[in-house]
Amino acid sequence: MSIAATQKRGFGSFLWDYLTTVDHKKIAHLYLFGGGFFFLLGGLEAMFIRIQLIKPENDFLSAGLYNEMITMHGTTMIFLAAMPLLLGLMNAVMPLQIGARDVAFPFLNSLGFWLFMFGGILLNCSWFLGGAPDAGWTSYAPLSIQSPGHGVDFYVLGLQISGAGTLIGGINFLVTVVTMRAPGMTYMRMPLFTWATFITSVLILFAFPALTVGLFLLMFDRMFGSAFFDVALGGNSIIWQHLFWIFGHPEVYILILPAFGLFSDIFSTFSRKRLFGYTAMVFATMLIAFLGFMVWAHHMFTVGLGPVANSIFAIATMAIAVPTGIKIFNWLATMWGGSIEINSAMLWSLGFIPTFTIGGMTGVMLGSSVADYQYHDTYFVVAHFHYVIVGGTVFGILAGLHYWWPKMFGRILNEMMGKISFWIFFIGFHLTFFVQHFLGLMGMPRRYWVFLEDQGLDMGNLVSTIGAFFMAVGVIVFLINIIYTAVKGEKPGDDPWGGRTLEWATASPPVYYNFKQLPLVRGLDPLWIEKTEGKGKMTPAEPVGDIHMPNSSILPFMMGLGFFIAGIGFIFQVDHSAWLIAVYAGMATAIGSMLIRSLKDDHGYHIHKEELEREAD
């Protein structure tokens, strides 16, 4: 079993290895690959949107296709790109940071990935099977109820399946952090990225059920004739908006908190300083998560909830600026007086601070319920959320990729190309979205497929589209960098950055059992402590002994495949009852796999002490 990794293998066994893997590091590769693929897809959709808006009354896309583009761009980027990429980084790094050999439930980890992947594929199959969802990424009822064709059905089933995967991933991370920290790794010694993973997982745990419920109600309304959102039959379409945003607002913190965490690690590493205000950073993260559940109605100020509800939610919204401000100042104070090294990872992090602060400021503007009547559904909102999601999450993912690439793949990304892609993307991003603030203030509504000539919108939209091309070039340079690095990148050794946290105490890439002996943690930034005290490596907390490892399994893949087939069946069974065969076949595959998993004992295997001792240190 362990020898397989060192043998030269064909493509078939390589593929089989990844299909069946339960190793958190390989699942991280899968998440990064899957998320990266959907990121490019979502980016392509964004380019189509911007090309359509390059000039007044353009006819590059038809109105219907444009609606499909904006819906799929939003849905893909949030659910299928940003979140999986973050989950990939979490999978790659968090177990290493707490000194664990894997996550708590390796099998579930794999299941979570395959559910996400099949959900994403199902959603994108809609392009070829009669049209993509076209009711916006928020899919508001009654529009989503009345949308003809199967587009919204694909949205419902695709998100339901991939959402289940995310929920499983979140619970897995929670249990891992609670139960699997190395000896001495108390909660208040965890790196900020681990803290962010932990708190993000809490948000996933509490927020996703609201989405699940909402999607089921929508599915029943569309497929089985119920009337939860149908006002004519006594339903209430506002309930969808509430359910969606009870999920949707925590969701934006699910996207940003991991980025906050990894920026904290990067700032502290490249300033050669302990993170300023560690405790305040931890509690600010908790406070953001806590407040994040009490602000969802700020997406609904113009629905007509009344002045009292609007005021309460406006004040709660503005309160979030306080912990976020604490974080911004702590990052600045971390760098203050530090021995700063500026490389690509640090550039993305430095670019994040002003960008995200602008997004936060427009956020407070939007949070004022009175002013929001002016901003609502204009390009001002579009500019705001791209400043926080691209400026926060995407910059964060790219910073994290540059920072952890040597740890994950053993090769370091090219610095020159890293810097080029940063500057092109950074300039392109601000060209694209800064001008959209003003387009919005001049009254350009979002989601419209054309705008008229000579209304002061021509120039701004042209600039915005040019910026989008810059962003595309930046991403392409990054892709070239990845290929270049894979072919002839440098192998920088285990600890290229002078790291402070436990992941840098492992090999690059880490052996499949991560730590031969679990490390003894003696404080915050454990590796840094050992370095400053002259030892330079971790003290083991246990003698060399047998290591218990999980067996690989194809069952998670089969479960995902089963739900995918059943999903297709559910979508088309309204047309012809023969499609029920797909429902039954799919469910039989999924439930059968679950049954096998439940009834067949799988105790894993042990790597024996002798085998470990034979391997070189």
Added chain:
Amino acid sequence: MTDNTSTNKIDSFRKQKAKEEMKKQLITFALMIGFTLIAFAIVATEAMDKMFVVPILLILALVQVGFQFYYFMHLKDKGNEMPATMIYGGVWAAILTIVTLVVITWW
């Protein structure tokens, strides 16, 4: 040293603990059945006005949920602080949701 700590003593201490635990479990179990019977009885016999029945049922249910969490799911035991925090977090998120929906959607 090791000879002095007789395993018998530890065993008897453990047994004592287990016995007390079992007693608590049985009492709680009996109480829960009792509560269920009371709830069933007041509805079946229609002895009370609907105005009173509903809040009484809710209170009985709440107490039973408490028993369930603290005795059968061992929240009262040491080392379960994290699950307790999570459960209360979830309860908090659920209450917020329900209260808001009731107040601003259906009021």
